[in-house]
Amino acid sequence: MSLTAERLDRIQPSLTIAISTVARRMIAEGKNVISLSQGEPDFDTPQHIKDAAIRALQNGETKYTDVSGTRALRQAVAEKFRRDTGIDYTPEEIIVSTGAKQVLFNAMVATLNAGDEVIIPSPCWVSYPDIVTLADGKPVLVPCGQNAGFKLRPEDLEAAITPNTRWFMMNNPSNPTGAAYSAEELKAITDVLLRHPHVWVLTDDIYDSLVYGGFKPGTIVAVEPRLKDRTLTVHGVSKAYAMTGWRIGFAGGPVALIKAMDKLQSQSTSNPNSIAQAAAIEALTGPQDSVEAMRKVFEERRNLVVKMLNEAPGMTCGNPDGAFYVYPSVAGCIGKTSKGGVLIKDDEAFALTLLAEEGVATVHGAAFCFPGYIRISYANATEELREACTRIQRFCRELH
Amino acid sequence: MPGFSQRLSRVELAASVQMTIKARELKAAGKPVITLTTGEPNFDSPPRAIEAAHQAALLGDTKYPPQDGTRALKQAIQRKFRRDSNLDYALDEITVSNGGKQCIFNAVMATVDPGDEVVIPVPSWIAYTQMVQLCEGVPVLVSSPQNNGFKPRPEDIDAAITPRTRWLILNNPNNPTGACCSAGELAAIAAVMRRHPHVWIMSDDMYEHLVFDGFKATTFAEVAPDLKDRTLTITGVSKTYAMTGWRIGFAGGPKPLIKAMTVMQGQATAGVSTVGQAAAAAALDGPQDGVEVQIAAYKRRRDLAVEMLNASKGISCHKPEGAFYVFPNVAGCLGKITTGGRRLDTDEDVCLALLEEQYVATVHGAAYHMSPFLRISTATADDELLEGLKRIQVFCEGLRSI
Numbered sequence: 002m003s004l005t006a007e008r009l010d011r012i013q014p015s016l017t018i019a020i021s022t023v024a025r026r027m028i029a030e031g032k033n034v035i036s037l038s039q040g041e042p043d044f045d046t047p048q049h050i051k052d053a054a055i056r057a058l059q060n061g062e063t064k065y066t067d068v069s070g071t072r073a074l075r076q077a078v079a080e081k082f083r084r085d086t087g088i089d090y091t092p093e094e095i096i097v098s099t100g101a102k103q104v105l106f107n108a109m110v111a112t113l114n115a116g117d118e119v120i121i122p123s124p125c126w127v128s129y130p131d132i133v134t135l136a137d138g139k140p141v142l143v144p145c146g147q148n149a150g151f152k153l154r155p156e157d158l159e160a161a162i163t164p165n166t167r168w169f170m171m172n173n174p175s176n177p178t179g180a181a182y183s184a185e186e187l188k189a190i191t192d193v194l195l196r197h198p199h200v201w202v203l204t205d206d207i208y209d210s211l212v213y214g215g216f217k218p219g220t221i222v223a224v225e226p227r228l229k230d231r232t233l234t235v236h237g238v239s240k241a242y243a244m245t246g247w248r249i250g251f252a253g254g255p256v257a258l259i260k261a262m263d264k265l266q267s268q269s270t271s272n273p274n275s276i277a278q279a280a281a282i283e284a285l286t287g288p289q290d291s292v293e294a295m296r297k298v299f300e301e302r303r304n305l306v307v308k309m310l311n312e313a314p315g316m317t318c319g320n321p322d323g324a325f326y327v328y329p330s331v332a333g334c335i336g337k338t339s340k341g342g343v344l345i346k347d348d349e350a351f352a353l354t355l356l357a358e359e360g361v362a363t364v365h366g367a368a369f370c371f372p373g374y375i376r377i378s379y380a381n382a383t384e385e386l387r388e389a390c391t392r393i394q395r396f397c398r399e400l401h
Numbered sequence: 402m403p404g405f406s407q408r409l410s411r412v413e414l415a416a417s418v419q420m421t422i423k424a425r426e427l428k429a430a431g432k433p434v435i436t437l438t439t440g441e442p443n444f445d446s447p448p449r450a451i452e453a454a455h456q457a458a459l460l461g462d463t464k465y466p467p468q469d470g471t472r473a474l475k476q477a478i479q480r481k482f483r484r485d486s487n488l489d490y491a492l493d494e495i496t497v498s499n500g501g502k503q504c505i506f507n508a509v510m511a512t513v514d515p516g517d518e519v520v521i522p523v524p525s526w527i528a529y530t531q532m533v534q535l536c537e538g539v540p541v542l543v544s545s546p547q548n549n550g551f552k553p554r555p556e557d558i559d560a561a562i563t564p565r566t567r568w569l570i571l572n573n574p575n576n577p578t579g580a581c582c583s584a585g586e587l588a589a590i591a592a593v594m595r596r597h598p599h600v601w602i603m604s605d606d607m608y609e610h611l612v613f614d615g616f617k618a619t620t621f622a623e624v625a626p627d628l629k630d631r632t633l634t635i636t637g638v639s640k641t642y643a644m645t646g647w648r649i650g651f652a653g654g655p656k657p658l659i660k661a662m663t664v665m666q667g668q669a670t671a672g673v674s675t676v677g678q679a680a681a682a683a684a685l686d687g688p689q690d691g692v693e694v695q696i697a698a699y700k701r702r703r704d705l706a707v708e709m710l711n712a713s714k715g716i717s718c719h720k721p722e723g724a725f726y727v728f729p730n731v732a733g734c735l736g737k738i739t740t741g742g743r744r745l746d747t748d749e750d751v752c753l754a755l756l757e758e759q760y761v762a763t764v765h766g767a768a769y770h771m772s773p774f775l776r777i778s779t780a781t782a783d784d785e786l787l788e789g790l791k792r793i794q795v796f797c798e799g800l801r802s803i
Contacts, residue, residue, distance in 0.1 A: 063446040265535075
């Protein structure tokens with residue numbers, strides 16, 4: 002009998018381990034390493050949100066809450082959805098979980114039977130296919146190329162849907178590409194989905210407050226209210242309010258689905274941390290100026306990084322509308338040799354050699370099911386980003 | 402609407418939650434409800450835990466934590482296992498989860514394939530069977546009868562084990578009965594387990610510190626160090642430190658199992674709330690005198706409950722070693738009619754009639770796989786518990802034969 006259950010063996014080993022291991026070793030050796038690999042804002046949680054947590058501590062909010070979150074938080078989430086997207090959810094149509102990741106996990110485990118298919122546009126966050134696989138489902142990746150701005154074409158979605166399709170799952174704006182869909186672009190997608198009433202729709206909008214150049218992202222239910230009774234709108238406080246460590250995510254959706262997810266959560270973790278829930282209420286209902294302040298800084302950084310990467314020979318980088326990632330192609334570098342004599346045979350070799358020779362940590366595209374690229378997170382101080390991009394330029398210039 | 406998974410239909414909402422919701426509805430309708438259903442202490446979290454969380458937030462400890470817990474908390478857990486149970490775990494033999502519940506969930510999800518069997522002595526917390534069923538495993542229930550102090554007999558465990566058995570789950574002290582096996586009783590179970598090297602042992606010790614009359618709760622790996630490499634020791638801060646809402650549980654076990662559980666958690670929730678972890682470390686490391694105060698209160702209430710329940714017509718109540726529950730037998734109430742005219746055929750009937758006629762909320766034994774019993778939580782203020790018990794006596798007094 003093997004140690005682990007078969008379902009666990011289906012999860013692929015982390016592709017980023019090689020890089021993070023080398024990065025850690027270099028840092029321990031005193032090397033100057035700049036990490037552009039993190040998936041979290043470099044800002045601290047705003048003070049007024051911390052203050053709300055501290056008040057909750059002092060008020061003894063240390064007991065079990067409803068499994069799906071306190072009513073006060075679910076009301077705040079409902080208000081947030083109404084304010085930001087115009088979608089009306091009642092508190093019964095909302096669940097709060099330990100991070101948006103648990104929302105996805107709950108949704109998949111609550112709905113997937115063995116062999117059910119889940120359509121995921123790629124590049125994608127690797128947890129999407131992993132969670133689907135863990136829940137006995139089958140990820141169906143639909144590649145979205147750089148020339149389409151890493152966005153799904155409606156005809157490709159149509160072609161991917163089969164009678165076994167259980168979910169269509171999208172991330173808007175996207176990790177790892179930063180690509181974001183406007184309401185008009187989503188309309189073409191929702192038109193396809195309307196024709197397939199057996200498919201659940203999940204939209205993970207966790208980055209939607211981080212958009213640039215006046216871009217306005219759409220969201221499925223706002224664009225097509227007729228999909229509301231089979232759409233799960235996922236969000237959280239991690240990215241917008243720099244609250245990753247608090248672990249609070251949430252979703253709005255039809256009562257039957259929310260109830261099913263609640264049931265599952267009641268048997269796996271119960272309620273999310275009660276103090277963090279109080280902090281999340283303040284984040285959602287308190288002053289929102291910190292969000293705009295962080296957004297502005299991210300926008301300056303995006304502009305800097307895109308400009309500098311496009312000046313690196315062999316790289317091409319689009320100018321994405323959201324999130325805090327860019328996803329440049331390194332196709333022009335493949336097959337060349339680095340200054341240190343390493344053959345850049347693929348994106349992983351590029352990332353590893355860049356780290357070894359210039360001390361810049363990135364994540365290679367294979368980790369997002371879409372090789373030939375690297376993901377660069379610009380959640381770093383501006384000066385640090387400038388230095389990192391200078392090193393990348395030098396690295397690329399010296400390839401031969 | 403698109404559909405749901407078959408596995409979900411095997412899971413139900415916990416009966417204690419259902420009863421709590423019913424009680425809340427009656428309360429909202431203005432009824433004077435006494436709630437004896439809750440599984441959480443009625444005390445506040447220790448000030449040092451609150452202060453530590455406060456500091457963590459202020460100092461910017463608000464980023465993604467490592468998925469298996471912060472180093473500081475894992476070190477505190479290491480000291481705790483050594484101090485309380487004489488158990489040495491390396492840091493990579495420890496993992497932190499969102500409540501003890503998630504430790505169990507991770508372990509079961511990471512190891513149980515469809516058709517695998519898990520031996521569970523009952524009465525037991527309902528979550529064990531539910532999680533096994535969620536993984537398409539088969540719960541194999543072993544009765545821990547009242548005449549054995551609600552403890553499992555080693556020979557019954559032995560008989561339940563087959564080549565498909567993956568786990569034996571022990572819960573000491575036990576929810577819902579409060580029963581706690583002594584070191585000697587655990588040693589007898591260990592002797593059985595030595596003959597079955599293919600079986601993991603899970604020791605859920607969430608209530609370990611809540612024991613009375615000088616009883617000392619020991620954990621399985623402490624009694625059987627030679628079985629430590631296939632034992633998972635689970636506990637947390639919820640019950641000992643009145644920190645239920647913080648959602649911090651943890652486990653010590655062999656490295657490959659801990660690693661598999663962390664992989665599982667990485668896909669389900671990732672790491673655990675950072676402020677909660679800081680608070681838990683402070684609770685584990687600080688002075689432990691707050692625990693003594695709570696133990697004294699729970700003992701006082703247990704004694705009161707056992708005495709008053711045994712004075713209720715038709716009820717007999719065993720006196721448990723620990724936890725904050727008693728599990729009275731209501732066989733003598735069955736086949737009777739209440740003053741409200743309800744006929745009592747099952748413990749669920751008793752439970753519902755008690756709520757609707759006397760506004761006392763309890764949970765029926767069937768929800769814990771053993772009838773006809775009630776679970777009564779003593780994590781209730783003394784005066785409220787007293788009033789609840791008085792009403793149970795009135796309820797029993799009013800029962801008449803058909």
